[in-house]
Amino acid sequence: MMPPSVSTPTLYRRAFVGIVSRELLRFLKQRERFFSALVRPLVWLVIFAAGFRAVLGLPIQPPYPTYITYDVYIVPGLVAMIQLFNGMQSSLSMVYDREMGSMRVLLTSPLPRWFLLVSKLFAGTCVSILQAYAFLLVAVALGIKIPWMGFLTILPVMALTGLMLGAVGMLLSSTVRQLENFAGVMNFVIFPTFFLSSALYPLWKMRESNYIVWQLCQLNPFTYAVEALRFGLYAKVNGFALSIVAVTLVVFLAGAIFGYNPSRGFQVRKSGGGE
């Protein structure tokens, strides 16, 4: 049997398809992962939003053309929450895979590290988009009104926000050596990221109640992911939010590629031996 002899573009294309299709296959096989990803935002939508709907009034604000109820308001934030959890879960599985082995199969491929990581990031984003669409369909079934065009226009925004949140997780995974350390990191990252944003409350409300927290929300890239998704869901563009998301993606991805660099990465410096 002869060794494979393929052109470089073909090698890259096949490897990319392999990485993405493996992630999708894993997602389809792990039904518990899918349902937990769906149940988490639905709990917020059905229970949390039901309580807040009565106490929190929202005036007309972009991108909404009219008054909206609280449950309508938090849908984009919950889409972002799905992508945030997916990004963290992907990075958790990268730490696990690196410790347990299967990540090594990827990293010992004859392809540049940056390409492997970008492919892996893209694969995780595809999974998060599937989860988000499943959530949006259930939200519609529960009576949330979303313009049908929004299902289409939110797709490129979800791709960008998914990549950004995945890159954050990837950078984290490159700095954490052991799985047990990662649970603490996740809690430390997920909850402040989610609560210090416009996912659950409009920022002007936050400004009225606590100026410092409002400033922190303004500094949080997740806020801009939520706002980009909010506009995308209503077939509108928030250029500023998209720009912040794009810049954040580039910065965190560059950090992750550095972190996984076999010469200079964080793991090289931290690794302690084995045998």
Place this chain on the structure above:
Amino acid sequence: MSEADAARDGAAGSGAPALEVDRVSFAYAGRKALDDVSFTVRRGRFTALLGPNGAGKTTLFSLITRLFDAREGAIRIAGRDLAKTGASALAPLGVVFQQPTLDLDLTVRQNLRYFARLRGLSVKDADRRIEAQLERLAMAERIGEKVRALNGGHRRRVEIARALLHDPEVVVLDEATVGLDVPTRRTIVDHVHDLTRTRNLAVLWTTHLIDEILPGDDLVVLHRGRIVATGTAEGVVAETGAPDLDGAFARLTRAPDGEAAAR
């Protein structure tokens, strides 16, 4: 090197070595894990990298598979320098890691197809190779089963099939028989030895189990990050003056400063 070793060089190991480790040193945060390590692995030869726990075998394995880059020295696979060529130098390399690296939720076929795509194989070509490799390892009938349903020995066979899928020139295996029962270990060791003869493969087999080394195998003994002996198994035994390989290994790894009787 003995005359027998030199003769063997000429017979089985003609041409450039398939794998060269050339004056490689590596340290973790100031603690030296490898110190000026050099050896070669030739085509058609089974080379055992033998060392006790903590000798530096896994570090060396990580450098050869480019999980980390060697900062001092060079590693060449089929003549191509890993540091200079980058990831593409890994193309002629097949790897079996110590840790299980199969995805338990996917089938044997899905796992192998994933690897095949990472190596640029088309689905059609991959399927043909997967069937052929599994056939050789008596695993063809398990192709549609989830890896989770396989026992440790069968999982290891699938990993060996995977390492051979792209027809590599060199295969490196890191403690590939850890956790397996004796008959399964013997089957796998014999199979890998066969590969050196039937496919002219260069094999680097890291282990701390002496009974996995057969007469005539090449041997590199690593102790505390330094090479303390190289040659054929018989040559190393002769140079240490020990009655057998167990005794030679004990003598070589007993020296407190890593200095050895045979080099």
